[in-house]
Amino acid sequence: MSQQVSYRGQAVALQRKEFLLLHELLAQPGRVLTRDKLQQALYGWGDEAESNTLEVHIHHLRRKLYPELIRTVRGVGYLVDKA
Numbered sequence: 001m002s003q004q005v006s007y008r009g010q011a012v013a014l015q016r017k018e019f020l021l022l023h024e025l026l027a028q029p030g031r032v033l034t035r036d037k038l039q040q041a042l043y044g045w046g047d048e049a050e051s052n053t054l055e056v057h058i059h060h061l062r063r064k065l066y067p068e069l070i071r072t073v074r075g076v077g078y079l080v081d082k083a
Helices: 016-026 035-043 053-064
Strands: 002-007 010-015 070-073 077-080
Touching: 002 016, 010 016, 010 053, 016 035, 016 053, 016 077, 035 053, 035 077, 053 070
Parallel strands: none
Antiparallel strands: 002 010, 070 077
């Protein structure tokens, strides 16, 4: 399943997990979301995720949109700055 967002007027196709991750980050701009919180949003309680799956999704979003969109807060999690 593919979800779409647009960036600078261009449609950007995202995988379902990428879309969910982006939605979670954009819903709380300026707030650092922990890895655990983001993984729960993506995978719920019953699903298992590989140890680097979240980082892979973050990498894909940065590449598909723009690198500065999602900031890493070392040892804590990720955030999208307020506009």
